[in-house]
Structures are given as C-alpha cells and as structure tokens.
Amino acid sequence: MGKKTVIALVAGVVAGLAGLGVMPREPRLTEQTTGDADLAAATRAAVDDPGGYRGLAVALIDDGQIRTAGLGDRDRAGNPVESDTPFEIGSVPKVLTGMLLAHQAGVGAVRPDDTLGATWPTVTGAAREATLAELASHRSGLPRVVLSSVTDWARLFWANFAAGNPYAGQDVDRVRAAANDQTPGDGRGEVSYSNLGMAVLGQALAADAGLGYPELLDRELLTPLGMTATTQVTGSDALPAERAEGATGSGRTPDPWTGTGYAAAGIGYWSTVEDLARLVAATAVGTAPGADARDPRFDDTERRRVGYGWFTTRYGDREITWHNGATSGFHSYVGFDRATGQGVVVLGNTDRGVEPIGLRLLDVPREQAGDASPGRPALIGIGIAVLFTFIGGLSLLGTALRTASDRLTVLSGAVWALVYPALGHQLGDWSAVPGWLWPLGLAASGAGLALAAYRWRHLPVNGAPRPWLRVAATAGSLAVATTLTAALLA
Structure with a gap:
C-alpha cells in the first residue's frame, strides 16, 4: 500500500469519525406528554412514524367540549409542548379572511359580488374586476403568487431549499402592485388556489373599513371569539414567547415567514391549539362571526367543494370541513364534521404533514386519511442529501489523483469538498x-483534502492552456461557494 493511499485512508477515517458527532439527525417525536392523556394516546396511535415530527399540539372538540394535549418537544432544548404553546400556522388564517368577508357582508359593509376595484379603488388593473366571492373561493383566476423579477425567483428558490422566508419584503404596497399587474387568466371561475387572491381580498376588506388587516380581524373575529393568542408577527424580533421552534427534515431551524401584505393569506400568523379550538367549535355550530363562510358553494373536485376560505371534502358518507397550513418548519390542520359535532386542531413544528393525524382523530378510516407528506417531494430531499454529501469529496479525490492537475483546480475542489457536505447536511431530507x-x-x-495537501508542492500553480480562463473559473467557483456558505450561516 503506497504512502498516498495510507494518508488518504487515515484522513478519511479521522474525518468520518469526527463527522459522527455532527451528523444530521431527523426530528423525532419524543415520549413527552402534557394535557389529556387519552387524547395524547389517541394521537400517538394516529401517527404512523414518529420520525420527521418533533412536537404536536392537539385539540379535540366533541359536542362543544374541548380537550387538548401536547406531545413531544417544542424546541431543541426538549421543553414540552403545552396547550398554550404558539405555533406558526401558515394558511389557516385564510378561513378567517373568508369569514371576515361573510361577516362584513352580513352587516352590510360589502356584498360578495362587489368587485375588488370597487372595494379597494387603488387597484386599477384588470384584476379589479374580480369579485370578493371569487377571491374568497380561489376562483378569481389570479396566480398562486407573483414572481415579477429575477430577485423574486431567486428568493423563492433559496427559501424553498434553505428554509428561508419567501415573503420577505412583501408589504401591502407590493401586493397591491402585484394585483395591478395581473390579468385573471382563462381559469377564472374555476378553483385554483391563490395566496395572492386571498391576500388582496383581506387587504381590500381592510381598506374598505379604513383599518389595517390585523386590526379589522381583531375587531370583528378574534376578539369576539376570545382568540387572544392569535397574533401577527411582522419580524423575527417580535416572535411569541415560549413558542414552538420549527424544523426541517434535516433538523435545521427555518426562518419565520413574515410579510405584511400576505397577512390575510396567513403569512406571519401564530396561534395555539386552545385558540384555534375556539374557532373550530364556534364555526362548527354556527356561532362564530361569519360562520356561513364554511358552507360549500362551488365545486373543486368530485369529492371537494369550497366556501369562503373553508374546503369541504367527502370521505365515504362523511363530509369534513377543513383547512391546512404549511411553512418551512410548521404544519397545521383544522377541521370539523358538522353532522357529528366533532372537530380537531393539529399543530406540528416540522415540515412533516399533520393532515392524516387530524383526519384519523375525526374517525376517518386510515386508508382514506392518507399518509403524512414531507415538506417537499421526497426524491428531491433524498437527492440533495446523497448527491451533495458525496460529490465534493469524490470530485476532489479525482482531481488530486489526476496527473495534469494544478493548484488552482485543487484549491477550488478543496473548498467544494467542504461546502458540498455542508449543503447536504442543511438541505437534505434526513428523515428519508x-x-x-x-x-x-x-x-x-477528508481523504481528498489529505491527498490534495500531499500533492500540493508538486503541482504547478496554473497548468491551463489559457491561464486567465482558469483564474476566472476558480474565482467564480470560490465566489459561489462563499455566497452559499454565508447564506447557510445567516
């Protein structure tokens, strides 16, 4: 065995052993339990695999009686989930926006067939012709979100794969400008989920009332329902105390989603199972302001219809009215069966779906409730984990072994041999x-770095036929590596 081989093997073993201490670990639901023991046990029975979850907060409503339970950990420190633990709730507030329309229509402030332009006159583009009812039922023909620049696309791409905030900087003016630039598409009148549509609906109702959206929602819905723990967060410095800490499948803590313009679509809202149970209980029996928003009005699929914000799906001979939510590190589900009076709230602090848990607690058969979905398509998360973990080291080994290599090529490869595993650690789905x-x-x-160091003094600085091209390529490679590293550490 040659000296180079021994050096590479020893360095590889040392690096691998060192890596054991910091290897990625998927979040996992622990045995810690608070609140109603029977509900906690039923929830555990509804979880197929504790891997991919960290903590769950659950409420079950039966004939107006509310029981709550907490399972697992709310954060890395192992603090328990309680019934008053705040979670980021994603799109669940869309039902509040739909109920706000139903309530404002009930008191005569607006009519469902009023146009967006009549309600919010500063919207002057073609989207002004969409009606409030179309916006509330995702039938306006507006897109899910608007990406109007390269910066928007880059932010969305990085947020999806690095657990960032895709709505950063999206204030009310940006949302209004986006609406002004849009023309409802050929799908107008058909259900097509639109964050933009729900956002402009809420902002239009607020503008008509002469208030900000959070203030109007507090006055008309949250305060009457006693939902004092449901709040909008506009920045990371204002996050709720003793909140749940979100996590991705790699265990990374994501950025909170904030963006005042998309508040009515759910961005920036945090709540507890206690608060959301009050909403579900009152909506199910029809006593909540704007409760008739729950009533299905338009067909989506053969099994699903939509009202104002609320969806209603048929499972066999049962109908469940519901909504869910998802951010980079949280999932939420609220639902109820009007026929039985049962309702459920499930909040989770990872990117693993909680919808099947809620459906099973509502006694929907397991095969109909489906399986928990990962935060992004499984093959993407698996591919990132495996490819990024190995590509840097294997590439550097190949570079260091090549006779025609040079120091600039080795330098670039050495940097990426460290950056790629870091990317795999942070971005891969280590629950899969x-x-x-x-x-x-x-x-x-480690083996590649050791071999590169061993050969370093024998290599030319720049052995390329066009030296300037090698310098430019190396500089560009190092710049990209530095940018990605800084983004991961931010």
Missing part, C-alpha cells in the same frame, strides 16, 4: 435518508 451516510461523505472529503 439515514444520517450515518453523511459521515461517509465527510470521510471522502
């Missing part, structure tokens, strides 16, 4: 890939 694979990738990087 065993974490012990990561130290193996780090071992490859």
